[in-house]
Amino acid sequence: MQALQGIKVVELSRALSGPFCSMVLADLGADVIKVEPGPSGDMSRTWGPFDRGVSTYYLSCNRNKRGVCIDFRQPEGLAAIHRLIDGADVVIENFKPGTIESMGLGYDVLSARNPRLVMGSINAFGADGPMSGWPGFDQIAQGYSGLMSLTGFADGDPTRTGTAIGDLSSGMWLAMAILSALLERERTGRGQHVSTSLLASLVGLLSVHGQRYLSLGDIPRRTGNAHSVIAPYGVFETADGPLNLAPITSDMWLRLCQLLDLPTLPDDARFATNEARVAHRDELKSMLEARLKTRGKREWTELFIAAGLPAGPINTLDEVFADPQVQHCGLVETLEHPTLGALRQVVTPVTSSTEAGELAKHTSRHAPPALGEHTVDVLREAGFDTTAIDALLATKTVHQTGDYYSQQRALERAAGVTQ
16 A cells, blocks of 8 residues: 555654654655754664664654754754745654744645645644643653553552553544545645644544543542453463453353363352452462463463453563464564664554455555665755755765765766866
């Protein structure tokens, strides 16, 4: 699926939320030009851990892009950015509200020059309102949104999710909004400004917990790995590690008791109904785990699945990437990185029936760019001639990685080519 071929995206964002959004668009075929501020580039380049000097954080969210490095602080640099955006379909930013306007790159200014432009913005708490000016990162938003109040054990601290779910979900929400705006542009001929925030993205994920409060006034509490209203349901220890088990119906409960050779449990008043099992979940968990610890998590999983009981091991990442189903689904691809060589990456996990389900094997085309790797090529496409590019390089307004451009210019001079 390369549905966005022909769509040009200028990315002015950094860290994770904006870059993740633009990577999704790039995986779907868009030509994404990542504009990084000179001279040091995206802040995530300095965040470890590192693979032979390259940030794995940066590698995780910047494939399939072309890299440009421009000094935002110089007027000539901002002028160059304007020219890039003049020829773009989409621009993405995730600065603090008001910052992009202070640089002369606000939507009103950009859309006056390019009426078909779609602008996508991500901020921490919203573009306006009493907290709009607050700085914020993923964990701050996880706490503010209420998500952390739902995560963790009842007798422990509120807990963040293991991944930066606010950054990632805001990137996905914004990608959907941008796609919708591009579709609407086909009808109206005009672009628009779409936006989301870390806060809004996470409140939007509260799902049944949010509805539970809005409908009943009930404030859910942390229940750890146990389901709030179903038992048994959750994490159980086996001989070699934990697994998830979810026998959610009465029939499944009976089959579980038979499989574990606990035939008297259904007649025990403490476990006869789901409500009773919820009230005595800790006792039930201990009794089930006494049997589960006689075998390993993979063996139990196979037995449960054969009996029609939903279950699955809790895998560590080495187990995930060695798993035959993960490998069959093509969720990891290998790219050629200019300095790292073979680079494995997690793909955008969607498939397309129009390509016989092959999308997951063909989304990754180019490794994440080095800082300023494509600066000269992109400027040339935007109409800058060689003299103008030389001047921008000489004043360090823009940066081109390595000696590619100097070698190219030497060849041109030797051939008598000037502009």
